[in-house]
Amino acid sequence: MTGVLSTRALNRATLARQFLLDHADVSALDAVTHLCGMQAQEPQEPFFGLFSRLRGFNPAELSDLLTTRQVVRTHLMRRTVHLVTAADALAWRSRHDAMLRQKVLGVYRTELAGVDLEELTTTAQKILADDQPRTMGDLARAVATQWPETGTRPLGEILLAALIPAVQLPPRGLWQEKAGARYLPISSWLGKEIDPLPQDETDPVGQTLVRRYLAAYGPAATADVRAWSGVAGLPAAVSALRDDLVTFRDERGRELLDLPDAPRPDPDTPAPVRFLPAFDNAILGYHDRSRIIDDEHKGLSVAGTRVVLVDGRVSATWTTTTTGVVTIDQLRPFTKPEQSALNNERETLEEFLKQHTET
Template sequence: MTPRNVLDTRSLNRATLARQLLLDHADVPVLDAVAHLCGLQAQEPQEPFVGLWSRLRAFNPAVLSDLLIERSVVRMHLMRRTVHLVTAEDALAWRARHDAMLRQRVLGVYRRELAGIDLDELAAAGRAITADDEPRSMGELGRALAVRWPAPGPRALGEMLISLIPVVQMPPRGLWRTKAGVRNVLLSSWLGREIDPPAPEGSDPVGEALVRRYLAAFGPAASADLRAWCGLAGLPNAVAAVREELIAFRDERGRELLDLPDAPRPDPDTPAPVRFLPAFDNAILGYHDRSRIIDDAHRGLSVTGARVVLVDGRVSATWDVKDGTVVVTPLRRFSRADRTAVAEQGRELASFLSDNDSHHVQIAASSH
C-alpha cells in the first residue's frame, strides 16, 4: 500500500490534468483561463488557440484575438525566455522579476559578441530608439543599434535589447488564422502603464506569488519543477517564505513535492478524456520531471515542437494536419476504445480548425 503522503505517478497525472483544465472542459472566460494557466507558451502563434480549445467549453478563437487587440493579453518573452501569451496584469507584475534571467540567457548565447558593451548604455539607446512608439522588428532594432555598436552584429544586439527593455509583440501577430511578422513596441506604451518596480532587496513578493500561482496550475511539484517552468534563480527564498502555507508530499522516488492545501488532487482512477495538445504546451514543459505525463522515451517530443495526444492522461501519439485532415501517429498500440475516442476528438479538432469544413481524421498504424 502506498503511504498517505506519497503520490504515485498516476496521482500526479490526474492532479496535473485537473490543474491544467484537461480533465474536464472548463466553463471559465478565456481571460481567466489564461491567468489561471500562468500564460501559454506561444512562440508558434496559432498554438495557444488549440491549447485553449482543448481546455475550455465552447471556446471561440475570436475571443482570444479580441483580447490581444484590446490589450488585455500580450505576447512577450517571459518564462524561460520563451514567448508567452499572458494577461496584461501578469505582464506588468512579473516582467521586472524576470529581468536578470532574460539578460543572462541572452548572454549565454552571445557573451563573446557582447563582451565590453555596457548593457545599461545599450538599454538606454534602445529606449531612445523605441520612444516614438513605432513598431519595429528585432532586426530593425538591431540594425539601429549597430550604427553605434557595429561589432556584435544586429542579431545579438536585437536579442539583447528585447531582453533588457520590456517589449510586447503587437497584433496582428498572434491573431487567429493570421500570418504576421514580429513587431515590437514598449510594454509601457502598449498598456499605458509602467511595469511594477522591483521589490526592495530582501523581499520577493512576486516570487512568492509565482510559487502560489505555479502550484495552483501545475502542482503538486518540486522546487526543481518550479525553476524549470519559470527559469528563475533565487526562488528557494520565495518557497521558504510561503512554506507554512503549503503541504508536502513525496513522489515515488522520494522527492519532496509542495502543494496548496485546497488544490484539487483527484482520485487516481478518475477517467481522463482524450486531449489534443499544441506544440510546446506547458502541461508538459512546465516540469523538470515530466514523467507524470510523458514517458522518458518520448521526452524529446516536448522540446521539438511535436503536437501530442493524451490518452488516459499520458502522451500516447503525435498529431498534425495535412490537407485538412488531422493525422494521428500513435506512440503505442491503441485499444479499440482508444482509437474510437481519439478519432472522435480528432474529428472535433478538424472541425474547429476548418470552421466546420472538415471532419477528417486519420490514425496511422502503430509500429509498437
C-alpha cells in the same frame, strides 16, 4: 509529510489543474490567467491549447484579447515567448529581468563582451520613444552604427528579449494570421510602467509565482517551479510560504509542495483524449515530466511536436493540413475504446477547424 503520490495521482492532479480532465466553463482570459500564461513562440499554438481546455472555445475570443491589449505576447518564462495577461506581464516582468539577461548573455557573451549594456539600452529607448513598431532587426540595425562589430542578432536579442520589456504586436498571434514580430515597449503598448521589484527578502513576487504555479501545475518540486519559470532564486519565496503549504513525496522520493485545498483527484479518474499544441506547458512546466510523458518520448516536448494525451499520457503525435485534416501517429498500440475515443476527439478538432477557418 502527508504521504506518497503515485505518478498516476500526479498525472490526474496535473490534468485537473490544467483544465484537461474536463473542459472548463471559463473565459479565455480567465484560462490564460489560471494557466500563468501559455507558451507561444509558435503563434497559433495557444488557440489549440484553449480548444482542448475550454468548452465551446471560439478563437475570435483570444484574438480580441490581443487586439484590446488584455493579453500580450512577450519574452518571459524561460526566455521564451509567452502569451500572458497584461496584468501578469506588468507584475512579473521585473522578477524575470535578471534571468532574461543571463540567458541571452549565455548565448551571446562573446559578441556582447565589448558592449556597455546601459548605454545600449539608453540608445535604444531614444529610438523607441517615437512609439513606432519595429522588428528586432530594425531596432538592431538602428543601434548597430555604435557597435558595428557586434552583429545585429545579438543586439536585437539582448534588447528586446532582456533589456527593454517589450511586446510582440498584433496581427502576430491572431487566429490564422501570418505576420512577423513587431515590437513596442510594454509601457507604450499598455500605457503603464512595469511594476518595480520590491526590495523584500521574502520575495513577494516570487511567492505569487509559486502560489500561482502550484494552483495550475502542482503538486510539484521546487526544481519544477524553477524549470517552468527559468528563475533560480526562489528559495526565499518557498521558505516564506512553507507554513501555508502541504508536502508530499513522489515515487522517486522528491519533496512535492502543494496548496492545501488544490484538487488531487482519485488516480482512477478516467482521463479523456486531448490534443495538445506544440510546447504546451502541461509538459514543459516540469523538470520531471514523467507524470505525463515517458522518458523515451520526452524529446517530443522540446521539438515543437504536437502530441495527443490518451489516458492522460503522451501517446501519439498529430499534424493538420491547410484544409483541416488531422493526421495521428501512434506511439503505442491503442485498445478499441481508446481508438474510438481518439477518433471522436479528432473529428471534434476537425469540426473546430472547419467552423473557424476562413474560406
